[in-house]
Amino acid sequence: MTAYLNDYEPPPPAPLPPKDIHLHTPPEEYDFNFCFEVKEIRSDRVELRPFVPSLHAQLLADGISKCDPGMTKWLPRAFDGVEDVLQWAEVTIRSQPSACAWAIFTSPASSETRVNREDYVLAGMISMINSDVGMMVSELGWILILEPFQRSHVLSHAAGLIIHRILDMPSDGGLGLRRAQWFATSLNEKSKAAALRLGFSLDGILRAHRVLPKGREGVRPGRKGDYLEDQMTRDSWLASISWDQWEGGVRDHVDKLMARKK
Template sequence: MFTLPLGDRAQLRPLEPWQAPEFLAHIDRARTTVDPWIPWASLSTDLASATATLQRYADGQATDGARIHGIWLDGTLVGGVMFTRFDGASGVCEVGCWLERAGEGQGLVTRACRVLIDWAFTQRGMSRVEWWAASGNARSIAVARRLGMSRDGVLRRHSVHRGERRDIEVWSVLAEEWPTAGDASEAAVRAELDRLMGVFVGAFTNVGGKRPDLGVIRDVFVPQGRIIANVGDEPVIYDLDGFIAPRQKVLTDGTLTEFSEWEVSERTEVFGSIAHRFSEYRKSGYHNGEWFEGRGHKTTQFLRTPAGWRMSSLAWDDAPASS
């Protein structure tokens, strides 16, 4: 059985019927966030049905069709990616993904999908890889953008979930648009920048009792890094310690609970040993017991250092709260 690294702490492996108990425990943790978007989550409710879900993919792989792979973070299954359709004769396939909250904000899905898409194009000679997402699934659509896909259109009222009709967005990337071997170095750089941003954003998550550790921000920044809040009349400029300490407090003392933040779109430019990323984000959680949602934009600068790529500065501006 192959195992591919997705960074220092994560791995991509095949997900097979014999792993149904682990898969079911994972789906039980992920059900509330996965079920609205992945219909088979509602079908995997006990060991027999979880086994049947994985067996369908095993049967599909046996006929060179659908395939499923799990993402393990620190030894725990937290999500996965799959070919929901794979038609070698036509050269068209569809990639999908899912993730529980413990794996969010670290770029795992994007990196895993790149592995599948690269295999489809370079090993199997596929012509087109598709990505189908419900129009309201902002995180899934953000992954399609990060993968360099184009939005082909919308299938209006295409699918039904729990009695509700949904529009489905279709995104795709063609073989000639996928980075070639000569572009591999830039693709690797972009994947690393995705990872750094994922670590930064994921550091704030305290959903489901997760205890955030904002100390990891020091790992993705140069020691002299600056983080700037430009949300008021004047910018507030923090060094790393000044930024981390108060946020660690509010995320662990009950002030801010069930909080998460995620990118919904980004534009990244790389030039030699420097890079810039402009991104839109959303966030939600409870502040002193009251639910809130927000959004805004970030601009982030990166440097290539002897220790690898690191963030050098980040500035953000929150959008005004809607009335």
């Protein structure tokens, strides 16, 4: 029997970054490390500000702490304080050139009228992830709208701005990519409904698509006897908007959603 040489050794696990990673890094020194240009994106009611830990991590942690813990149920990880937010921003976002996060700002939820932008407050976060320059695709991900701003204009405006950024041509302020996509666990009915409402078309279900971190809920338990048997499996719901759908009517649909008063 032929013997085949295979000296592969798995790399050691990457150490977690310091708990206060970039908490004190001045905004002008923070490197986003993103494969596309990073900039603020605005509508008439919402402002997406590139997520800078020293400006936004504590605000986000404080906002999450005041909400029902179930709000983060379907995210791949929990956010139990500013240290979790900082490590997420470094490991999941900044260390991946394919990812960039924005902090969502808008008028206070208690305000009956619109306020000046300098009086906007944090309403959540949203990201572009799995961005690929060569394949001309990016994905909306890590969408979290704080409870006081749910069932308001915030999600339509924030997601609409990111979709515009992905699919509009550079002459219109976008990146001119060919596909915007939206992944969700198949169990997250609210996320699926939001995507369809925004004009995404269902591509299909990817069965046993991801192994979830310990403690996160999936559609079935791990396979008995495998090396991750204590971690559940997720089926992923995948939807997209292609550039021709965007130009063929979805852009107008998104703009109408953003033009609503609520």
